[in-house]
Amino acid sequence: MKEAKPTPLTEARENFLRQWGAMGSQWGINRTMAQVHALLMISAEPLDTNTIMEELQISRGNANTNLRELVGWGLIRSYFLPGDRKEYFEAEKDVWKMFCAISRERKRREIEPALTVLRDCAAATKSEKGKEAVAFHGMMEQLAEFISLTDSVMDRVARSERSKVVPMVLKALGAKMK
Amino acid sequence: MKEAKPTPLTEARENFLRQWGAMGSQWGINRTMAQVHALLMISAEPLDTNTIMEELQISRGNANTNLRELVGWGLIRSYFLPGDRKEYFEAEKDVWKMFCAISRERKRREIEPALTVLRDCAAATKSEKGKEAVAFHGMMEQLAEFISLTDSVMDRVARSERSKVVPMVLKALGAKMK
DNA sequence: TTATAGTTTCAATAATTACCGAAAGTTTAG
DNA sequence: CTAAACTTTCGGTAATTATTGAAACTATAA
Known part of the structure; x- marks a missing residue:
């Protein structure tokens, strides 16, 4: 498995994911939900469930639950690419x-x-x-x-x-x- | 011990205490802290620790911690009456x-x-x-x-x-x- | 001083909340 | 219809957060 790549970008990303999760908790939002949201906010491309699971080191169930919840809040939306069964997620960027x-x-x-x-x-x-x-x-x-x-x-x-x-x-x- | 007095006032008070506690949780505030605050908000007179413990059925340690926290937030203040060693608490009512x-x-x-x-x-x-x-x-x-x-x-x-x-x-x- | 009244602290425990993972469910392709 | 590719659900468990209660501490009164 590939690990450890301390570029300015990856460090800043981790810093942000941590902070956004913490801020979520402080305002009564599940920490993981906030982090999934953060991850999608800063992604240039839409992500599928597996990628999110890997990036945040969370289980499929957890990822799925929080993705649905975010859709419910209107903060992300999902769609399918033609010829691909996977669901992709994209955050509102504005x-x-x-x-x-x-x-x-x-x-x-x-x-x-x-x-x-x-x-x-x-x-x-x-x-x-x-x-x-x-x-x-x-x-x-x-x-x-x-x-x-x-x-x-x-x-x-x-x-x-x-x-x-x-x-x-x-x-x-x-x-x-x- | 005295219990059960379902007057309109006591019912409404309990309803409010419950709701304010729930709302606190939803916004990342300790449920008990929110309820202590609620109790003081609706009291015509300042209350001492024992009264608060009884009303909310919480321990002394819990009451004390949350009262200090509320003082730290500037939402309540405490004072002593002459000739009485107990500390009394009063909420900002505005x-x-x-x-x-x-x-x-x-x-x-x-x-x-x-x-x-x-x-x-x-x-x-x-x-x-x-x-x-x-x-x-x-x-x-x-x-x-x-x-x-x-x-x-x-x-x-x-x-x-x-x-x-x-x-x-x-x-x-x-x-x-x- | 010493007793008394009250407050604070904190280790142990309880309650709540979040998470995992695998089985069940669903959809599409062949 | 069956297999393959994903998604969803949910019972069990882990992690976190809140609470208790009793000992230690502080301040006042006698």
């Missing part, structure tokens, strides 16, 4: 589109269910008296309002062009900088 | 300030180290030739640029007043809505 996909999914999977619970909690204690009940109800309303705003922002951002949002953000940053 | 604290910490702990690695990776492959090297270098630059923007946004937002940011966001949403 960072803005990546960000939109992640926003959309996290909003759908996590923000929206949380918001429902918060609103239920607020509704269920609307007419309760007592110090504790009032404090609880007030916090539920505050949280629901804030998360609802977050939800709208993610929704809007995820539908927009980079060219619309980034300049606006830069302008806002500039305005507040002074 | 949701905007909570959000700022979380932004500040995640930026410091996670975004900034990641950005350093990305820039190193970009620098290390600046003059490499070859298809793979060029693809890698290009992606490192794209990611570094995007995360650097994220970093600036978090920094700016975390230093701003709610009253400055929220109206601006609402206006931006409205503008893009039409």
